[in-house]
Structures are given as C-alpha cells and as structure tokens.
Amino acid sequence: MINKSITRLLILSLSATFYCLGTISTVSAQNSFSKIKISGTLNVFEKDSIVLTYRSCKLPLGESAYLPYNQKTVAISDEGGFEFELPDTSLVYFNLSYKAKDGNIKEILNSYIAEPNDNVDMLIQNVDLNGTANNTIFAQNISFSGEGIQKYKYQYLLNKNQNDNEIKWELKKNLVVKNTIEAELERTISFANTLDDSSNSLSLNYESLISNEAYQLIKFNLFAKKMNIIYKHLNIFTERINSLNDTNKRKFMNFYQTRIKSNIAIPQDVLANSAFYPSFLLRQFLFEGRTINGRSLLDQIYEISNDKLRERVLTEYILNYYTHLDDQETIASNAIKKMNDPQYIQLLKELIKNQSFGTKVVDFMLVDENSKEVKLSQFLGKVVFIDFWYTGCSGCTLYYQDLLSKVEKDFQDNKKIVFISVSIDRDKEKWLKSIKDGKYTSPHAVNLYTNGLGSNHAILKQLAVYSYPRPIVIDKQGKLYNNSRTDLRISAVRLSQILSDAINKN
Template identity: 25%
Template sequence: MKTRFFISVLFMLSANAFSQVKAPAAKPTVLEGMLAPDRNDSIHITLYRETFGRKKVNAESLSAKVHNGKFKFRIKGLDKIAYLQLPGTLFKESFLVEPGDSVFIQVSTGGLRFSGRNALKYECSYLTDSLLRKMIASKKPVFITAAKIAKDVMSGLASTRVDSAYNLQMQMLQKYKASMSQAAFDVLKNDYYGSNKNAKIMRFLLRWWPEAFRLPDSIERKKKLIAFYKAQIADDTIHTSWSSKAVSEEYVDYILQRKLIEDLIRRNGRSAKVLLPLIQQLQEEYQHAPDLFREKLLTSFLIYYPRTNQDYAGCAEFGLKKVRNDSYRALITHFKNSYETLKPAYPFSFKDTAGNTVTLNDFKGKVLLLDFWFEGCSPCKMLTQRMKPVLDSFKDSAKVVFVNVYVDKDRDTWLRALKGGEYTDPSSLSLYTNGLGIGDPFLKFYNLTGCPKLILINGKGEVVSVTPPMPDGSAEVRDKLIDLIRRTIS
C-alpha cells in the first residue's frame, strides 16, 4: 500500500514538473545579406503568408535599412510555409520560406550565394531557375515565362518543350531533397507539377482553341477538346499530401484551370455567364478531400473568377455556407462586400503629377471612371486605344471624369511612362499611389491583382460597378460602357 502511495505521489510530482517545463520558443525567421558595400539606402521584400492559386492577396511589404551593403529582415509570426518575393533586381521568382529559416544571401555580379540554416532550399530554387533561363537562351526545348509561352505556342511548338522544363525542375528537386524539409519538398513538387499542367493549358487556349472555333463541325471540335483534355490535363498523377497541395500556388491554380477547360467542353466552347454551378461542382468533386484543401480550393475559386462573374454574390453565399475556416470566411466576406454596388466606395488618397493629394471627396457630384495600369502592361496599352471613343463621347461633359491610376511604386517610371503617351490619354487625370503600389488600401480593398481594371463610381461616391464593360475592340462592348456611364449620370 505504501509502495503504491509512494509511486502515485512520485507520478504526480513528475507530472507537475513536466507541466511547468515551457515548450522551446520557435526559432526566428531571418533573412539577411550583403549587397554592394557602398550601398546605404533601404531594401524591400514581399511576403505572402497565404496564396490562393496564383492570386496573391494580403501581401506584406517588408523593408529593411541597408548599411554599408548589409541588410537584415526578421519575419515575425511566421508559423507555416509562405512565399517570399525578393526585389526584382535580385531575383524575379518566389522562394519558399519556413519558420526557423536563417539565410544569408551574398549578392554579386556572378549571381546569388546562400548560406545558413535551410539555405540549400533557396539555392535549389535559384539554380533551377538559372538553368531554365540558360536553356531558353541556348534555344533548347524549354520555356517557362508567360511571354515565352505565348510566343512558342503561337509558333506551334510541341508540348515536349514544357515537359523538358518540368523534367529539369524535378531532377534538381530530387538532387536537393535531403537538404530541405519534406513539407517544402512536397510544395515545390506540387508547384512544378502544376506549372507544367498550366503551361499545357496555356498552349491549348492560345493555339488550339482559336483553331477549333474555325471548324464548321461542332462535334469534331468537341472531339478534339476531349482528346486534348484526357491526354494533357485530366490525368492528375502527383502523389503528395493534401496539406502540401493546399499550400502550393501552382497546383491549386491547375485545378481551377482544369475546371475551366471542363466547363468549356461542356458548353462547346462558350464561356459561362454565371458561375454558381461551377463552384457547386467543385464542392461536390472534392467533398471527400480534407477540409483544409477543399476550403482552400473554394476560396481560391471565389478570388480567381470574380472579374467575369455576373452572380458573384450567390457564389460568395455558397462559399460561406461550405467554408468554416475563419480567415477564409473573412476573405470571402471581404470580396463579397467589395463587389457590392450602390454602396459608398472605399475612400482613396492618391497623388497627381505635381505632388498634390487627390481624394474621392474631390469628385462629389461627378461620375468617376478609374482605370488602373502599370508600365509594361500590353493589355493596358490596348485598352487606352480602345477607350478613346468612350472618352470622346463625354469630352464636352463636366459631369464625367476619367482617371488613370498607376499601380507600381516608382514615381520616376510613372512620369516617364506618362510622357510616352502609350498607357494614358491626355484628357484623363493621371494619379499615382505615392509609392504604396499594390499595398495601397484602396487597391487592397478591391483586390487589384491584375491590370487593366476599371471601377465606376457615381456622383454620390457609390460604386456602380467594379467590373464595368471593358472595351475589347467591338462596338457592342464599347457602347455598353458608354450607355452605363450615361445611365450613371442620370
């Protein structure tokens, strides 16, 4: 009896002792490096704690001072894998960053060198991209960039070019597998796989799809569609965890693009007018997947498709019924609210070319059409030309103001682009986000993830449409926009 009592007391004392031992604090996530020794300014990086397909929202812009070429970032509150974008002058692709990473980047004319904890993961991504770029330069069968894809696709190149890029990516990933966590390995594997599939979808949409529309026999067109879909898109052979698939931007994007192809096949090439049936099908197709992946997919759908959607409110309500994750629900609610019309517009505060502050209140009583653009955006150039008849229709009206808003950060680039006259019309008012770029509150509220984008606001400061008709060269769409503006005036 005494023995059992002694053991019980000892057990309780031991348990109490263990309960008082604090769990070790998570290692900080640190990114530091060395630039040119004479550099003394600041450096910026962008952190994406969550991605939804290739649509990145809630970007965090982090800055650090550079002293004698040295810089250091300490990323707070990182509790899972995220995507990190270094400045374009250093590297144009994203890195995977994990809690506890402590990496030193040496920047030189010869490229980047990485050292520190988990540095080989960064080296893998950097060297893989460098090799792909060299293959492009040597005209070997590979392409990876969107511009290169479009060029190669229209030239009729075989999809083996895409596969050769994928094979190289997977070989490099396998080589570095032992140097990174299993979670990071799986996410990169999903990214490379999804990128391969998305490139084939891009090739299909740019080259084969216009050709299919010229076929007189719709049955023959559909046969070709189905054959391509089965051979290149439908077969999902990647074997990784659902959690890693949920993190991967490219894999989630592939699933969404695949759903688009399926809908095109079902509609014999005609785009859907409403998208509620699509999100319902997506929910049903992945109803047996873990909540983490299914809810991420539904949320990504609602972020991906709103531009062309005529029933976004209904889709958002469906999403809110199916998604339980609090942060995802908050995001869906935000998108739903930002697409509601005849509600007060989110207030903006931009700068004009003279440096004066321009706000929404400055346009009381006037109809306002905002046009967002950036230098290098080819569709933005095309829209400027196509908007000319629209601007001419209201050139004598004091009730309509056309405003173009530059969404990048660099003011000098903005002013230089304005002088070129390719992106804006002289009769419109030119504004700038004063260095905030996509971090500007107005742009974040309306989820500006691509350009060009139009937003129409009435004289009461209410949003009339965040997806007004965007002139595409046809008289029909142009006249729809003109009619909408006229109705907004009245």
C-alpha cells in the same frame, strides 16, 4: 502526359507575384515559436532601403488572388547591411526588393520560401558578368550563409536554371512553325517544360537537404504551374476547337488526352495545400466546360470530393471571378454557408463588404507623373472612372484602344467626370514611357501609379484588384457605383451609358 519531365517535377517556379504553400501540420513542436531572420549586405553605391513583403502559409490561393500580406522596410546601413525578423511560425513566401532614392524598386528575390528557424545572411553583389562594379543589382550574383541556406541556394540555382532554359528556348522556338492547334500547343508545352528542364541532377543534390513537406509541395506546385501555362493557351483556342469538324475534333481530343490531360497521382493533403493547383483546376474546368462537357465552373467546383481542396478552389474562384458574376453577392453568400474554414469565410465576407455597390471607397493617395500627390477625395462631387493596368498587358492595350479611348472622347468636355489611370508598374520610367506611347492611357487622363509598390499597394487590396485591366466607377459621394465586367468592359456604348447614369444621379 506532357512529357517525361513531368515525372521529375522537383522545383518551384519563382513567379511575379508570391503565394503561400499552405500550413504544414508536421512542423516540429520545438519550432512552434521560432522566428525567421533574413539579413544581408547589398553592395551598391547609393544606399536607401530594402523592402521585404511576405505572407504566411495559410492561404495559398493561386497566381492572382487577393490575399493579405505583410510588408517591412528597413534603411540600408552605411556598410550596406540590412536585417529583418519575421514573427511567423510556419512556412512563408517572401519577396525582397531594393528601393532607390528616386522611388524605383528593383526586385532581388521573388517568391522565396522561408521556414521557422531560418537565419540566413546573403551577400548581394553589384558586379556584372564582366566584373564591372556599378550601381545595378544583379539578382544572379548572390551568395548565402547561415541556418537553412540549402533551401535558398536551391531556389537560387533553380531560378538561374529556368532563366537559362528560357533563353535557349527563345533561340529555337521558331525553328518549326505549323499552322495547327496541336503544333501551337506543342510549342506551349515546350515552353512550360523550361521550368525544370536540365534540373534533375540539381534536384537530386538538394532533395535530402530540404524537408519532405516542402519538397512535396514544391514538386506539385511546379506541376500545377506548368499546367497553368498550357491551359491558359488552351482556353484561347476554344473557339477554334469548337469549329472543327467531327473528324478533326476527335483527333484533337485524342491529342488532348494523350499529351495534356494528366492522370498523375497527387496526395490529397498536398493538393489541399498547393499554391498553384486551384488555379490550374479552374482553368481546366473552364476549358472542359467550353469544349467537352458544357458544364459551368461552379458546378464542377462543387463536385470536388476533397473538402479542403473544394473550399480552397471555391474561394479562389469567387475572389478572381467576382466582377464577372451576374449575381455576385448571392453566389458568395451561398459559398460561405457551405464552408468550414474560418479564414476563407472571412475573406469572402470582406470581399462582399468591400465590393457591394454603395460601399464607401477608401481615400487613397498616389502620385502623378510630376510626383505630385493626388487623393481620391479631391474629386468628391464628380464621377470617377478608374482603370488599373500595367505595361505589357495585352488586354489592357485592347481595352484602352478599342473601348476606353472612345468613351473618354465622349466625355472630354464634361466637368462632372474624371478619368483616372493607375499603373501597377514598379519601374517609374517604364510607366512614364507607356503614358507617352498612348497604348494604355492618354496624357489627358489623371495618370497615377502605385508608388513603386506594384500590385502590393493597399488600394488594390481594398478594391480587390487582382486582374487587369480593372475598371471601376465611383459615384459623386465617393462610393462604389459599378465594378461589373459585363457593364464596364464589353462595349463603349454600355460603358458610356453607365457613366451617364452616374453623372445624372442625384
């Protein structure tokens, strides 16, 4: 076990992106046509609009999966008021953000769960810890009233607790430094435990005030969230682990079995509805396939005994790994034949349709650093290379510095190709600074960003962009030419050849 805190997994981590908990069949009949109302007052000097993005609770496919979402935007009244009404009749997750007049978006609430019959009103202050009023939104200065508020108070306090724990962890993280895999993983485990450290009494206070169905999913989603953090690091260490001698490898495997590998009992119906459990399983399968059993992800997925869980994990695998697969369409088509859930089947059919080579790419419009609108259709007749990235993405930095920047130089005088760089940064100033820094892109590229919508822009859905960096090649007719990781991310030589072939194609 990780440590005793796993036995008190009582909260749901509030992640960057938002996910659905899964349809809860036990929602009472009287709630079947209930709406969700979310309103509030935002005390800022500059009034503009509030953006609410939400998903129904049918498709909890993990932390980076490509899923449908709904978005509503309302103007803030002169008094600072706003109101949303959601038609959903099941649990939903929502994000709430403030959109300023300059287009910048400030997130207020992230991945909050709402249920039918919720009628919640919130007061969002602009007073900092010193009592000074200004035009900055402080997400930790919110009060709630109305129906269902205990759930919101609970999530709000849990988020604050997690933030406080992370600050404490940062202060002490370097006190003990040992150059061993086990020591590094112990630090990772320690960080993962910041999700719920010191939250036991808080959870006990709110457990009886929250539905049992939501409580169970919250508990095991947190468990899976923590395990995701740990298995991310484990997969970084696979090469080092495999290079250990027999004695040290046995020692590490003992550490893995006793400190990481979990045998915690989780009800199958909860597993099938968990938002984070499928992504945890995929990372576990990947690690164990590389270091223990030598088996492929797909083989391990097909051995999951629970039908609903297997379909969910299989769908997430294909959505997230599609551009990594050598035989994309065959694997997805075979999976569809073995599925029963119509929504998973539809998701995979749409993926095949949108990601098949020769598919017409939707004509999108984004803005450049001068706020000038740029459309994809402007470049018809040229090969278009697009790279999606975000500030802080280490893989994006490595990709640009080690590979893409060299390829751009090879084609810098070629008028038959254009390089487009698309950032999903929500903060425009952060994006502009990253352009100047030159770590992710060049001022010579066509630099665009997703208009403050981050990863929620419609073009990301159409192109199935759910991990970064994400390079795509579009041919002269505006059709998808190549999106393969093997072709576009492995070497500058291979990428240059793909682009040359696209340029020379009639």
